Amino acid sequence: MRVVIAIDSFKGSLSSRQAGEAAKEGILRVYPEAQVLVCPVADGGEGTAAVLTEAVGGVTRELTVTGPLGRPVRAHYGVSRDGNTAYMDMASAAGITLIGDKERDPLRTTTYGVGEMITDALDHGCRRIVMGIGGSATNDGGAGMLQALGFGLFDENGEAVARGAAGLATLARITLDKADVRLRDCTFSVACDVTNPLCGENGCSAVFGPQKGADPDTVAQMDALLARYATLVKAAIPTADATAAGAGAAGGLGFALNTFLNTAMQSGIALIADETGLADKMAACDLVITGEGRLDAQTAMGKAPVGIARIAKRYGKPVLAFAGGVTDGARACHDEGIDAFFSIVRGVCTLEAALDAKQARENMIHTVEEVFRVLRL
Numbered sequence: 001m002r003v004v005i006a007i008d009s010f011k012g013s014l015s016s017r018q019a020g021e022a023a024k025e026g027i028l029r030v031y032p033e034a035q036v037l038v039c040p041v042a043d044g045g046e047g048t049a050a051v052l053t054e055a056v057g058g059v060t061r062e063l064t065v066t067g068p069l070g071r072p073v074r075a076h077y078g079v080s081r082d083g084n085t086a087y088m089d090m091a092s093a094a095g096i097t098l099i100g101d102k103e104r105d106p107l108r109t110t111t112y113g114v115g116e117m118i119t120d121a122l123d124h125g126c127r128r129i130v131m132g133i134g135g136s137a138t139n140d141g142g143a144g145m146l147q148a149l150g151f152g153l154f155d156e157n158g159e160a161v162a163r164g165a166a167g168l169a170t171l172a173r174i175t176l177d178k179a180d181v182r183l184r185d186c187t188f189s190v191a192c193d194v195t196n197p198l199c200g201e202n203g204c205s206a207v208f209g210p211q212k213g214a215d216p217d218t219v220a221q222m223d224a225l226l227a228r229y230a231t232l233v234k235a236a237i238p239t240a241d242a243t244a245a246g247a248g249a250a251g252g253l254g255f256a257l258n259t260f261l262n263t264a265m266q267s268g269i270a271l272i273a274d275e276t277g278l279a280d281k282m283a284a285c286d287l288v289i290t291g292e293g294r295l296d297a298q299t300a301m302g303k304a305p306v307g308i309a310r311i312a313k314r315y316g317k318p319v320l321a322f323a324g325g326v327t328d329g330a331r332a333c334h335d336e337g338i339d340a341f342f343s344i345v346r347g348v349c350t351l352e353a354a355l356d357a358k359q360a361r362e363n364m365i366h367t368v369e370e371v372f373r374v375l376r377l
Helices: 016-030 048-055 112-123 143-148 165-170 181-185 204-208 216-236 249-260 268-276 278-283 304-314 328-336 351-355 357-376
Strands: 002-007 035-038 059-066 072-079 085-089 128-132 152-154 173-175 187-191 263-266 287-295 319-326 340-343
Touching (some): 048 072, 048 128, 048 268, 072 112, 085 112, 173 216, 187 249, 187 268, 204 249, 216 249, 249 263, 287 304, 319 351, 319 357
Parallel strands (some): 187 263
Antiparallel strands (some): 059 072, 152 173
């Protein structure tokens, strides 16, 4: 038996690798002769860079960048063995986990550190950037990143506008001539599962602003600022499209990446599969194992386990999923390629107990073992 395990992380509990290795142990208890390949995966959010760096045998670089509230933070990204490709999480420089709940203020937070991370990669010879853009704390339309890369965002007096969405209130002119010339030789592959436009009722301010600390008045203010920003961007770059799917990703960072840089966007799991050769590995196996911390109706809308299942079904492979929690809505996953799913929690317990890494690992091992005992019958 040949099995490919591609389980997303159980956030707050097990990493993708840890969950996969636990599932592998459960399989080998029943099928010691099985060939089991653990393939860590991510969905484009925090952790995507680490998964890709590990998969290609790359190295990790650390650096200090400007954090989302202007304070220095330690960021990291991966570099491929040939030195040409950098694997980044925007959240490493501008993620919501970098600030406290009471500090959340999307009028102030900036993507400047993301641009600094890109510049560092350019300095070290990278000319291909692969980036996950989930988990942002920002709503500045990618303006901070652009400033760090040398694009000019000026007010009527020719002064650089302040960082953060609030700074867009004084934006009068955008210039391209001082942008880092090395960007012309770069390509960007961006993991993005968000299809929201930049502005409007489905735009980044309205949909994602509240979770970043925006009240209704702030949402309206930011949406107006980004609409004005989009108009000025279009004056500088006529091909700019604020309505494009994904323009509203990461507080409008998607709009900046699409407009100013040589960017191709794709779903998180599709990007992971392409970068790691996951599809070819599935084609050669007999069974695929996937899962995540919570399997529900949202999973069926394209999250990592369903993305994996869809790839597996191209090759006619059966797919089993294991999750920490399973809701009634998870039944929709059957229509998306997951043949059967199982909760690994083996009894009534507190959330704290369920998230305990040691307990979660044991739960995974024992649940997978029992399922494979049934298969062995």
